Amino acid sequence: MPKLSYLKALNRALGDELARDEAVFVLGEDVRAAATNVTAGLHRRFGPDRVLDTPISEQGFAGFATGAALAGRRPVVEFQIPALLFLAFEQIANQAHKFSLMTGGQARVPVTYLVPNSGSREGWAVQHADHPYSLFAHVGVKTAVPATPTDAYGLLAAAIRDDDPVVVFAPAGALGLREDVDFATLAPVPLGSARIHRRGADVTVVAIGHLVQDALATADELAAGDYGDGALPGPVSVEVFDPRTLYPFDWAALAASLERTGRLVVFDDSNRACGIGAEILATAAEGMRLIAPPRRVTRPDGAVLPFARGLDLAMQPNREQLRRAIRQVVGHAPLVQTRPAAQEAVL
Amino acid sequence: MTDPAGLYRVTRLIRRFEERAIELVRAGIIPGGIHPYLGQEAVAAGVCAALRADDLVTSTHRGHGHVLAKGADPPRMLAELAGRATGFNRGRGGSMHAADFSRGILGADAIVGAAAPIAAGAAWAARQAGSDRVAVAFFGDGAVNQGVVLEAFNLAALWSVPVVYVCENNGFATTTRTEAAVAGSITARAAAFGIPASTVDGMDAEAVFAAAAEAVARARSGQGPSLLECLTYRFDAHHTFEHILRPRYRTDEEVALGRSRDPVEIQGARIPAASRAEIDARIETLLDEAVRFARESPHPDPATAADFLYAEGLRPRAGAL
Numbered sequence: 001m002p003k004l005s006y007l008k009a010l011n012r013a014l015g016d017e018l019a020r021d022e023a024v025f026v027l028g029e030d031v032r033a034a035a036t037n038v039t040a041g042l043h044r045r046f047g048p049d050r051v052l053d054t055p056i057s058e059q060g061f062a063g064f065a066t067g068a069a070l071a072g073r074r075p076v077v078e079f080q081i082p083a084l085l086f087l088a089f090e091q092i093a094n095q096a097h098k099f100s101l102m103t104g105g106q107a108r109v110p111v112t113y114l115v116p117n118s119g120s121r122e123g124w125a126v127q128h129a130d131h132p133y134s135l136f137a138h139v140g141v142k143t144a145v146p147a148t149p150t151d152a153y154g155l156l157a158a159a160i161r162d163d164d165p166v167v168v169f170a171p172a173g174a175l176g177l178r179e180d181v182d183f184a185t186l187a188p189v190p191l192g193s194a195r196i197h198r199r200g201a202d203v204t205v206v207a208i209g210h211l212v213q214d215a216l217a218t219a220d221e222l223a224a225g226d227y228g229d230g231a232l233p234g235p236v237s238v239e240v241f242d243p244r245t246l247y248p249f250d251w252a253a254l255a256a257s258l259e260r261t262g263r264l265v266v267f268d269d270s271n272r273a274c275g276i277g278a279e280i281l282a283t284a285a286e287g288m289r290l291i292a293p294p295r296r297v298t299r300p301d302g303a304v305l306p307f308a309r310g311l312d313l314a315m316q317p318n319r320e321q322l323r324r325a326i327r328q329v330v331g332h333a334p335l336v337q338t339r340p341a342a343q344e345a346v347l
Numbered sequence: 348m349t350d351p352a353g354l355y356r357v358t359r360l361i362r363r364f365e366e367r368a369i370e371l372v373r374a375g376i377i378p379g380g381i382h383p384y385l386g387q388e389a390v391a392a393g394v395c396a397a398l399r400a401d402d403l404v405t406s407t408h409r410g411h412g413h414v415l416a417k418g419a420d421p422p423r424m425l426a427e428l429a430g431r432a433t434g435f436n437r438g439r440g441g442s443m444h445a446a447d448f449s450r451g452i453l454g455a456d457a458i459v460g461a462a463a464p465i466a467a468g469a470a471w472a473a474r475q476a477g478s479d480r481v482a483v484a485f486f487g488d489g490a491v492n493q494g495v496v497l498e499a500f501n502l503a504a505l506w507s508v509p510v511v512y513v514c515e516n517n518g519f520a521t522t523t524r525t526e527a528a529v530a531g532s533i534t535a536r537a538a539a540f541g542i543p544a545s546t547v548d549g550m551d552a553e554a555v556f557a558a559a560a561e562a563v564a565r566a567r568s569g570q571g572p573s574l575l576e577c578l579t580y581r582f583d584a585h586h587t588f589e590h591i592l593r594p595r596y597r598t599d600e601e602v603a604l605g606r607s608r609d610p611v612e613i614q615g616a617r618i619p620a621a622s623r624a625e626i627d628a629r630i631e632t633l634l635d636e637a638v639r640f641a642r643e644s645p646h647p648d649p650a651t652a653a654d655f656l657y658a659e660g661l662r663p664r665a666g667a668l
Contacts, residue, residue: 049475055505060464060498067468070453071403072476075468091495095461099454104437105655106448140656140663163658192661248661286668 004181006174009149010038013156018046027052027061028078036080036116062088066096069109074160082118082130093139096165112159118169119269120305125312129305133169134270137247142166142191144245147212149179151244154189173210192248200239203263203330206280211267214319215240236330246276255288262291263329267322272298292332295325354552355614356626357392361412362611367634372587377428381442384412386582389610390515391416393555397563403451403469403482405462408443410455413485419447422640431644438647460486460493467503470510481566482510489520491533504540509566512574517581522596537574549577550610580605
């Protein structure tokens with residue numbers, strides 16, 4: 001089976017959607033030369049009217065995309081650096097996102113914001129190392145964080161076809177992934193549908209974006225009873241749950257997973273306070289089955305990632321922290337919990 | 348072609364609409380107040396007279412004049428101001444966002460300057476679709492120091508977008524005088540991007556129409572964006588909260604002087620008294636009906652508060668279990 005890289009999956013999704021629907025166009029900084037490689041070959045294939053190089057003018061071209069969307073187009077805006085979303089935040093959170101409600105449904109704004117290289121990249125740090133997906137989920141902008149090449153293709157295609165604004169974060173830590181893929185099976189992935197990468201019985205690890213691979217590796221180790229520190233309470237069966245989109249979130253799938261495991265750890269590259277991990281824990285605590293106090297492994301509160309590699313890594317959630325959290329959750333004496341009589345209706 | 352009676356009708360409609368709306372603010376029918384367009388009627392009337400029905404407009408927090416001049420139905424407009432289910436936005440937008448998309452109005456935007464790139468994007472998309480539609484972005488003098496407006500000028504000029512930027516310089520950004528906020532000049536900002544810019548008497552609907560017609564023709568024929576600075580004067584409050592708070596940032600004498608050149612009177616003097624009286628009477632009838640419609644329209648059902656948050660399907664979780 002052919003290999004598909006994460007980066008090529010994004011490129012392929014863009015090419016397929018541009019070919020499928022003339023309303024789709026791509027704009028952003030250096031998209032013609034494909035500085036991020038995501039748009040490679042698209043300018044040659046689709047021409048300057050479909051692949052627009054913009055000046056460095058994030059607020060301006062984000063608003064431009066909204067206007068084009070109001071006039072019937074489906075723009076895909078590429079931001080090379082995650083922090084550029086902060087410059088365009090007003091145009092996304094306060095304009096594009098609010099048009100539908102504030103016009104009483106008269107307007108739709110089908111814009112996709114694509115952020116390759118989100119999160120930390122070695123040697124970039126500080127103002128190039130943010131991972132602000134929780135910010136957009138908090139505001140209520142549809143937010144996808146694909147973890148695999150197949151999902152990168154499927155979620156980007158779904159975002160482009162969606163009638164609302166959608167931000168797609170492609171974590172730098174996942175861009176190098178390659179996967180055996182039958183290209184004929186590539187298809188849009190519905191927003192709001194989680195994916196269970198590995199079934200398990202003892203604990204649900206909700207892992208986001210590039211952390212899914214770390215969670216899977218950790219699950220392998222723990223299945224073999226290897227905690228990496230000599231302490232060996234026996235094998236642990238970890239369920240790796242990838243929400244794929246943080247807004248909407250597939251709460252029903254999470255509830256079903258916790259019915260099986262009753263234990264929860266969230267592995268999330270957000271800042272701790274008000275990150276999506278906090279929301280997942282709160283929602284689980286309010287209405288899902290938990291037999292041990294849940295944990296989350298995140299960046300620190302209000303994290304700013306320093307430059308020196310050791311400092312940068314010290315700010316990011318890692319496998320060691322995940323192993324420790326799983327051990328705490330699994331080692332906890334089961335709580336006697338009355339199951340909620342009726343599961344909260346969660347969508 | 349200049350249509351003196353048509354221009355008068357629109358200036359008068361806006362004037363009386365705003366006066367009736369202020370009454371409804373005082374009566375508690377319109378919650379929160381409005382940003383009255385009083386004094387600036389000639390700008391909306393003149394610019395929109397130069398547009399076709401299928402042309403596009405972005406409006407502002409002081410947007411009633413633009414929306415009415417683009418042909419929106421006054422009863423549904425007033426119902427929106429009153430937050431009723433029959434309003435254009437089904438009561439979701441209110442005064443600052445009231446807009447009828449079926450008239451080519453791409454929303455009224457309450458963030459100063461934020462619609463400048465939106466208008467450019469819409470105009471670009473219209474041209475790409477093969478049409479010769481033009482977009483107009485209205486904004487005030489307060490917007491010309493917003494980076495996003497200058498970014499939009501750059502994009503529109505670079506890509507020769509068929510958009511006309513109309514700056515209504517009413518002398519004040521809320522309470523701050525234009526000269527205390529704007530270094531250089533407004534037209535020079537456009538000139539820096541190679542955008543043709545002119546300044547026109549914004550109290551004279553026919554002068555505005557003539558200048559707008561030229562700018563719109565330029566855009567329609569593929570010659571790119573223009574900026575029109577319309578010198579006008581806000582007769583009333585920045586917002587009706589001033590009627591209570593009474594901030595002192597201009598003297599009564601200055602206001603009286605500003606009001607002495609009244610755009611409705613200027614245009615009214617150009618048509619026969621008899622036709623003027625007939626237009627006035629028709630507007631009163633229309634607005635009586637609009638007020639009745641707004642007052643009698645139902646309030647939206649609170650159970651529908653989250654409707655329209657997303658295009659389709661998605662419902663947010665409730666805020667309480």
